[in-house]
Amino acid sequence: MRAANADTVRRILCVFPRYTPSFGSFEHAYPLTDGVQAFMPPQGLLLIAAYMPENWPVRFIDENLGAATDEDFEWAEAVFVSGMHIQRRQMNDICRRAHAFDLPVAIGGPSVSACPEYYPSFDYLHVGELGDATDALIARLARDCARPDQQVMLKTADRLDMSNFPLPAYELADLKRYFLGSIQYSSGCPYQCEFCDIPGLYGRNPRLKTPQQITAELDKLLECGIRGSVYFVDDNFIGNRKAALDLLPHLVEWQKKTGYVLRLSCEATLNIAKRPEILAGMREAYFCTIFCGIETPDPVALKAMHKDHNMMVPIMEGIRTINSYGMEVVSGIILGLDTDKPETERHLMQFIEASQIPLLTINLLQALPKTPLWDRLAKENRLIEDEGRESNVDFRMPYDDVVSAWRRCMGAAYEPASLLQRYEFQIRETYTKRIKPPSEKRTTWPNVRLGLIMLRNIFWKVGVLGDYKLEFWKFALRRLARGEIEHFLEAMTVGHHLIMFARAASVGQQNASNYSVRLREASVPAE
Ligand code: SF4
Numbered sequence: 001m002r003a004a005n006a007d008t009v010r011r012i013l014c015v016f017p018r019y020t021p022s023f024g025s026f027e028h029a030y031p032l033t034d035g036v037q038a039f040m041p042p043q044g045l046l047l048i049a050a051y052m053p054e055n056w057p058v059r060f061i062d063e064n065l066g067a068a069t070d071e072d073f074e075w076a077e078a079v080f081v082s083g084m085h086i087q088r089r090q091m092n093d094i095c096r097r098a099h100a101f102d103l104p105v106a107i108g109g110p111s112v113s114a115c116p117e118y119y120p121s122f123d124y125l126h127v128g129e130l131g132d133a134t135d136a137l138i139a140r141l142a143r144d145c146a147r148p149d150q151q152v153m154l155k156t157a158d159r160l161d162m163s164n165f166p167l168p169a170y171e172l173a174d175l176k177r178y179f180l181g182s183i184q185y186s187s188g189c190p191y192q193c194e195f196c197d198i199p200g201l202y203g204r205n206p207r208l209k210t211p212q213q214i215t216a217e218l219d220k221l222l223e224c225g226i227r228g229s230v231y232f233v234d235d236n237f238i239g240n241r242k243a244a245l246d247l248l249p250h251l252v253e254w255q256k257k258t259g260y261v262l263r264l265s266c267e268a269t270l271n272i273a274k275r276p277e278i279l280a281g282m283r284e285a286y287f288c289t290i291f292c293g294i295e296t297p298d299p300v301a302l303k304a305m306h307k308d309h310n311m312m313v314p315i316m317e318g319i320r321t322i323n324s325y326g327m328e329v330v331s332g333i334i335l336g337l338d339t340d341k342p343e344t345e346r347h348l349m350q351f352i353e354a355s356q357i358p359l360l361t362i363n364l365l366q367a368l369p370k371t372p373l374w375d376r377l378a379k380e381n382r383l384i385e386d387e388g389r390e391s392n393v394d395f396r397m398p399y400d401d402v403v404s405a406w407r408r409c410m411g412a413a414y415e416p417a418s419l420l421q422r423y424e425f426q427i428r429e430t431y432t433k434r435i436k437p438p439s440e441k442r443t444t445w446p447n448v449r450l451g452l453i454m455l456r457n458i459f460w461k462v463g464v465l466g467d468y469k470l471e472f473w474k475f476a477l478r479r480l481a482r483g484e485i486e487h488f489l490e491a492m493t494v495g496h497h498l499i500m501f502a503r504a505a506s507v508g509q510q511n512a513s514n515y516s517v518r519l520r521e522a523s524v525p526a527e
Contacts, residue, residue: 001160001164001165002050002051002052002054002166003051003052003053003134003135003138004053005053005054005055006053006055006056006138006139006142007142008145009055010056010077010078010142010145011056011057011058011059011076011077012049012052012057012058012059012077012078012079012080013058013061013072013075013076013078013079013080013103014045014046014048014049014058014059014060014061014079014080014081014172015061015063015068015079015080015081015094016042016045016060016061016062016063016064016081016083017081017083017087017090017091017093018064018087018090019038019039019064019086019087020086020087020090022086023498023501023505024039026039026493026494026497027497027501028496028497028499028500028501029179029493029497030179031457032454032457032458032462032492032493032496033453033454033457033493034450034453034454035176035177036178037064037065037177038062038065038177038178038179039064039178039179039180040178040179040180040181040233041168041170041173041175041178041181041182042062042083043168043182043184043233044082044108044109044110045060045080045082046060046169046172046173047130047165047166047168047169048080048108048134049080049169049172050166050167050168050169051130051134051165051166052138053138053142058169058172059075059076059172060169060173062173063090063094065174065177068094068097073097073098073100073101073103076098076101076103077141078103078104078106078141079094079095079103079104079105079106080105080106080107080108081094081095081106081107081109081122082107082108082109083109083110083111084109084110084111085110085111085115085118085368087111088111088119091111091119092121095107095119095121095122096121099147103147104123104124104141104147104148105122105123106122106124106125106126106137107119107122107124107125107126108126108134110197110201112125113127113128113129113201114197114200114201114368114369114370115369115370120151122151123147123151123152124137124140124148124152124153124154125151125154126154127154127155127156128156128157128159129156129160129187129202130156130159130160130165131157131158131159131160132156132157133154133155133156134156134160136154137154140152159207161207162186162187162208162209163209163213167216167220168217170217170220170224170226171224173224174225175221175224175225175226176225178226180228180229180230180265181221181226181229181230181231181262182230182231182232182233183214183221183230183231183232183233184209184232184233184234185208185209185214185232185243185247186206186207186208186209186234186236186237186239186243187202187203187206187207187234188202188203188205188206188207188235189202189204189236189239190204190205190206190236190239191236191269191306191307191309192204192306192372193293193307194304194305194306194307194371194372194373194376195305195365195366195368195371196368196371197368197369197370197371198235198236200370200371201370202235206234206235206236206239206240206243208243211251212250214250214251215250215253215254219254222261222262226262227261227262227450228262228263229262229263229264229265229288230262230264230265231264231266232264232265232266232267233267234266234267235267236267236268236269237266237267237268237272238268238269238272238275241275241278244281245277245278245281248278248281248282248284249281251264251285252281252284252285255284255286255437259440259442260435260437260441260442261441262286263286263287263289264282264285264287264288265287265290266289266290266291267290267291267292267293268290268291268292269292269293269309269310270292270293270294270309270310270312270313270315270318270319271309271310271312271313272290272318272322273313273317273318273319273322274312274313276321279322279325279327280325282325282327283325283433283434286434287327288326288327288328288431288434289328289329290322290328290330291330291332292319292329292330292332293307293331293332294310294315294329294331294332294333295307295332295333295334296333296334296337296339296344296348297315297347297351298339298344298347299311301337301339304337304339305337305373306372316354316355319357323426323429323430323433324433325433326432326433326434326435328426328430328431329357330357330359330361331355331357331359331361332363333348333360333361333363334362334363334365335348335362335364335365335405335406335409336364336391336393336397336402336406337365338395338396340395340397340402341397342397342401344405345405345408345409348362348409349409349413352413352422356422356425356426357422358419358422358423358494358495358498359494359498360413362409362410362413364391364393364402364403364406365391365395366391366393367383367392377393377394381394382394390403406505407506407507407508408506410505410506411505411506413502414498414499414501414503416468416471416472416499419495419499420471420472420475420491420495423475424475426491427484427487427491451485451486451489454489454493455485455489458476458489458492458493458496459476462492462496463476468499472492475491476488476492479491
């Protein structure tokens with residue numbers, strides 16, 4: 001559903017801020033593709049765009065693809081912005097530019113919902129999810145589109161049932177220019193890991209869309225030009241296990257109908273390994289990757305952060321079980337925990353070697369507002385506000401030791417030979433367990449053309465101009481000899497980004513956390 005038509009017509013400009021280049025946004029992969037320029041289409045803002053009254057024209061600008069222009073601001077009567085903490089500066093910058101045109105600016109999304117105080121200059125703060133606050137905002141703008149005298153905060157008390165969510169306005173986004181498609185089935189997570197703000201923001205009882213909404217969204221994503229992979233951005237795909245089981249047959253049916261043209265991936269807790277019926281359904285639905293917040297291989301640390309559910313099966317066994325259904329595990333890892341010791345770094349490297357996981361997001365611990373970790377550290381007087389620091393946590397170990405360990409781990413984990421060897425393992429042991437989708441709808445001329453362009457870019461930019469040629473050609477020739485072209489493209493686009501990002505990180509040129517408040521100049525201007 002969408003908001004009821006309003007008597008007055010308002011032109012709404014939705015602006016999504018630029019990301020600070022980060023480990024998880026894959027910038028170094030884009031030049032190897034045929035024109036990808038941004039990570040994922042923003043679910044929240046496209047949802048809000050779709051919810052607007054039908055008679056309100058909406059324009060959507062993702063500043064990762066191109067900045068909003070003067071003409072956009074001149075066209076608009078109100079501006080909506082949404083984003084995460086890491087985009088805070090960019091959001092405030094959009095507000096400043098919109099105010100130069102005397103436009104009222106509203107901000108919603110996860111960052112303002114957790115920290116309204118970060119956004120003093122916005123006219124409207126939309127705190128919480130889509131619901132009565134959204135309706136109140138629309139009613140106010142319909143009545144009067146001038147900037148209010150003082151800031152107005154609207155808090156959602158009554159959330160719109162997810163089964164009533166409209167299909168996100170994917171038609172407003174240039175989907176071909178995104179690295180991944182995104183989709184959301186559920187919101188919330190039943191667990192309470194100490195560092196995580198999801199249960200506080202979205203609740204512990206996951207709310208759900210219907211399977212029919214999801215297949216309709218997939219249809220729309222395809223119609224609007226998405227290719228390759230679609231990521232379920234649910235906080236935990238198995239937050240409600242019965243719902244996951246209900247959805248899977250619909251996904252399998254959809255894949256059969258459309259010819260398996262999209263690979264699927266999601267985030268889920270590692271205890272998914274205890275659910276063979278879910279894993280089997282995911283394999284059939286052509287899920288190829290699961291992001292698991294493994295966080296640390298240390299059971300003491302897992303207990304301390306209230307992530308005991310990671311120990312429901314031995315970690316290594318859980319990873320191998322998931323692999324046996326054809327799914328590669330991507331792992332979140334945290335350094336700087338209170339339980340870390342000098343040997344933590346060595347243990348992490350041993351874990352990487354043993355698990356053979358190619359992609360691990362290794363972050364320094366960061367305390368997010370509205371988390372139990374934040375409350376505990378505040379009580380212990382261990383929160384440090386300093387934008388020059390890599391983390392706002394006063395670690396138990398010396399700060400310089402923790403940051404140096406992070407840099408060494410990044411350098412070693414993404415040393416080209418080591419990373420490509422882990423991909424080699426996955427190609428041999430995991431990818432071979434995937435279903436073999438029929439080729440008719442996948443081997444089309446646009447896909448062949450895309451593959452040729454990517455091959456050309458990879459051979460030229462990595463094989464000829466790159467500086468890890470020996471490791472690259474060893475890996476490349478083995479793939480070519482075995483006809484593993486798709487695996488080669490998949491591994492090299494992601495792998496090249498990891499290698500390049502980790503190099504910069506290991507010499508201190510990148511942030512040590514996707515959540516870090518350490519803000520870099522390059523990340524600020526969107527103009
Ligand atoms: S399982 Fe994941 S989403 Fe759930 S609380 Fe823990 S870290 Fe957050």
